[in-house]
Amino acid sequence: MTTRGGTLTTARPRVGRLGSVRDRPVLLVGLGFVALLVALVLGVGVGSVTIDPADTIAILAHRFLGLDIPQTWTDATETIVVELRLPRILTAMLVGCALAVAGATFQGLLRNPLADPYVLGTASGAALGAAIAVLIPVRFVILEFGLIQGLAFIGALASITVVYKLSRNSGLAPLTSLLLTGYAVGSLLAAALAMAMYLSGAALRQIFTYLLGSFDAATWPRFLATLPIILIASIAIMLRARSLNGLLLGEQAAAHLGVDVRRERRILLALASLVTAAAVAISGLIGFVGLVVPHVVRLLVGPSARLVLPLSAIGGAALLAYADIIARLAGGIPVGVVTAILGAPFFLVILRRARTGYEV
Amino acid sequence: MFPLSPFAQRAAPSARLAALIASFVLVLAACSAGSAASTSPTASTAAVATPTPLLTAAPTPSPTTVPAFPTTLTDDEDTAVTIPAEPQKIVSLTPASTEILFALGAGPRVIATTEFDDFPPAAVALPAVATYTTVDVEKIVGMEADLVIAGGNFFNPPEAITRLRSLGVPVLVVYAPNLAGVLKDIELIGSAVGLSAEAKAMTATMQAGIDAVSAATAGLVKPRTFYELDVSTGPIYTVADGSVYVEMIELAGGDPITTGSTADFSIPLERLIAADPELILLGDAAYNVTAEQVKARSGWNVMTAVKTDAIRPANDVIITRPGPRLVQGLRELALAIHPNLVLPSAAPIPPVP
Numbered sequence: 257m258t259t260r261g262g263t264l265t266t267a268r269p270r271v272g273r274l275g276s277v278r279d280r281p282v283l284l285v286g287l288g289f290v291a292l293l294v295a296l297v298l299g300v301g302v303g304s305v306t307i308d309p310a311d312t313i314a315i316l317a318h319r320f321l322g323l324d325i326p327q328t329w330t331d332a333t334e335t336i337v338v339e340l341r342l343p344r345i346l347t348a349m350l351v352g353c354a355l356a357v358a359g360a361t362f363q364g365l366l367r368n369p370l371a372d373p374y375v376l377g378t379a380s381g382a383a384l385g386a387a388i389a390v391l392i393p394v395r396f397v398i399l400e401f402g403l404i405q406g407l408a409f410i411g412a413l414a415s416i417t418v419v420y421k422l423s424r425n426s427g428l429a430p431l432t433s434l435l436l437t438g439y440a441v442g443s444l445l446a447a448a449l450a451m452a453m454y455l456s457g458a459a460l461r462q463i464f465t466y467l468l469g470s471f472d473a474a475t476w477p478r479f480l481a482t483l484p485i486i487l488i489a490s491i492a493i494m495l496r497a498r499s500l501n502g503l504l505l506g507e508q509a510a511a512h513l514g515v516d517v518r519r520e521r522r523i524l525l526a527l528a529s530l531v532t533a534a535a536v537a538i539s540g541l542i543g544f545v546g547l548v549v550p551h552v553v554r555l556l557v558g559p560s561a562r563l564v565l566p567l568s569a570i571g572g573a574a575l576l577a578y579a580d581i582i583a584r585l586a587g588g589i590p591v592g593v594v595t596a597i598l599g600a601p602f603f604l605v606i607l608r609r610a611r612t613g614y615e616v
Numbered sequence: 617m618f619p620l621s622p623f624a625q626r627a628a629p630s631a632r633l634a635a636l637i638a639s640f641v642l643v644l645a646a647c648s649a650g651s652a653a654s655t656s657p658t659a660s661t662a663a664v665a666t667p668t669p670l671l672t673a674a675p676t677p678s679p680t681t682v683p684a685f686p687t688t689l690t691d692d693e694d695t696a697v698t699i700p701a702e703p704q705k706i707v708s709l710t711p712a713s714t715e716i717l718f719a720l721g722a723g724p725r726v727i728a729t730t731e732f733d734d735f736p737p738a739a740v741a742l743p744a745v746a747t748y749t750t751v752d753v754e755k756i757v758g759m760e761a762d763l764v765i766a767g768g769n770f771f772n773p774p775e776a777i778t779r780l781r782s783l784g785v786p787v788l789v790v791y792a793p794n795l796a797g798v799l800k801d802i803e804l805i806g807s808a809v810g811l812s813a814e815a816k817a818m819t820a821t822m823q824a825g826i827d828a829v830s831a832a833t834a835g836l837v838k839p840r841t842f843y844e845l846d847v848s849t850g851p852i853y854t855v856a857d858g859s860v861y862v863e864m865i866e867l868a869g870g871d872p873i874t875t876g877s878t879a880d881f882s883i884p885l886e887r888l889i890a891a892d893p894e895l896i897l898l899g900d901a902a903y904n905v906t907a908e909q910v911k912a913r914s915g916w917n918v919m920t921a922v923k924t925d926a927i928r929p930a931n932d933v934i935i936t937r938p939g940p941r942l943v944q945g946l947r948e949l950a951l952a953i954h955p956n957l958v959l960p961s962a963a964p965i966p967p968v969p
């Protein structure tokens with residue numbers, strides 16, 4: 257394994273026929289954007305109410321391009337397109353992007369292929385926060401942000417902070433300590449969550465819905481409040497791709513490359529946790545995307561974080577967007593189920609083709 | 617388990633958690649089907665004490681059926697709901713509300729219900745816009761509904777209710793923690809759809825029916841009654857303290873055995889054995905649970921009810937549906953507890969035209 261100017265040029269996995277795309281990340285980016293655009297059109301075009309595609313386009317052109325089109329559609333149709341479907345599909349993309357970027361970051365940071373955005377207790381923390389919010393009898397809403405979103409966000413960040421602080425005082429190697437502390441704290445929070453659910457009575461269904469994850473609650477204010485957090489933190493992570501590449505080689509190698517290991521690890525951990533917390537606050541817990549999308553991207557283009565991070569962002573956005581469209585068409589089944597059903601076989605195929613040299 | 621959530625993808629405690637979640641939901645689906653009357657300690661204590669005035673902004677309900685619209689009503693979650701004109705496209709998100717609307721005569725104006733509505737037949741045929749966990753906001757907006765009646769106490773997702781309101785659809789939230797609450801909800805819904813005189817007539821008839829049952833059972837010995845909701849998943853689910861079941865069983869002349877807590881819906885077998893039921897009512901009889909199965913359960917043979925063969929089915933749907941058929945349910949419950957009871961005939965609800 258050699259490095260040149262911080263870019264990894266490690267032996268890449270052979271991916272059979274997929275090898276042709278391997279050296280063309282630009283092509284992949286292009287394909288990704290086309291897929292996202294198609295998802296956007298589909299996401300606004302389909303749903304439980306049938307809307308004429310011409311009306312959909314006219315409404316969008318009228319509202320967002322300011323074109324002076326005579327109104328041939330009903331107000332209800334316009335509400336459905338503009339207030340329900342558009343924020344929903346955009347939120348799905350944003351959350352997919354967030355989870356995939358966070359997953360890629362955690363996998364690289366922890367050098368663990370099983371790491372996902374939730375590995376260090378964020379999921380349990382967020383879920384417990386949401387459960388507590390459901391159980392508190394106060395209805396409290398600021399800018400459409402209820403207690404659930406607020407406490408889920410705080411719960412996710414608080415749990416990862418606790419994990420980080422506790423893990424630093426351990427005699428174990430930092431990564432081992434972090435992972436094990438994360439597991440322990442996560443288990444504790446999961447137990448508290450189980451207790452909260454046991455005591456929740458009729459509120460159980462709402463907690464359960466949060467655990468399954470969904471974009472039913474997507475609104476413009478929520479999307480717009482989450483957008484800058486996820487966008488800025490994701491870009492900040494991508495700007496640190498060089499550090500992530502260094503950390504991937506191990507602490508010593510990273511230090512030799514001039515990476516301030518402790519500082520960079522702390523910053524990347526904080527950024528990835530922030531992205532995760534923002535995502536789980538608006539969508540609940542959606543599994544699979546953050547674990548698998550980065551792996552698929554690595555199998556396609558190799559391990560360099562410079563490519564893995566942006567391509568994971570696009571891939572995650574596309575996967576969740578399509579998963580949500582399918583979930584809606586299938587009568588509102590949980591989107592996490594669809595991501596797994598769509599993604600797992602695809603992932604298995606890619607895994608079988610990757611014969612040699614694959615590692616996180 | 618498929619990977620429902622990140623929890624389910626990991627090790628043993630997580631798998632157990634996932635199983636716990638799944639079993640809870642099954643139980644909810646199985647035994648509280650259609651009944652928004654699950655126990656809520658705070659709500660029930662609050663509402664028992666207040667057979668309060670119903671309308672806030674309609675001080676003088678006119679004796680005629682001429683509706684006063686626009687009107688502002690206070691729903692069961694204390695939200696002021698303004699209904700601009702007499703609703704013509706009503707969506708009902710709970711089976712009980714559907715029954716109330718049809719019994720009042722507003723059935724032709726109901727355009728959508730839930731996928732678990734089962735009565736009356738005309739309501740079953742309507743499009744469904746809600747499942748146990750979701751409400752299809754898009755469809756409701758697409759139908760241009762002008763009134764949505766939703767279930768409180770988490771029966772419908774609060775998120776969906778907020779959403780509909782933010783899109784300008786009036787949503788009236790109903791939740792009846794007890795019998796008085798059911799009558800109050802019928803009058804509330806009556807006012808919302810411009811049929812308050814009909815609603816008042818109906819609740820008066822219902823109150824008379826309830827009083828008749830209560831009077832008929834007043835002097836009787838009250839058997840210790842265990843009302844079984846579900847045992848199919850392992851725990852024995854029964855009546856929680858403060859729930860509408862307690863009120864119903866007491867009115868029907870029984871002494872209910874409860875879980876001992878308002879938040880706990882299951883009773884440990886030893887607590888049940890110690891309480892020694894004299895009568896077992898099978899609310900899960902509709903799910904093919906029989907007296908023979910009960911007798912064969914290990915440990916149950918020590919109970920008086922099992923020894924004396926006092927195990928009888930109960931029609932759980934009618935007993936717990938907080939709507940117009942409640943008096944019928946109460947009468948059936950009274951007859952299940954006291955098979956030889958003679959009840960005076962009651963006026964049918966809804967009134968036969």
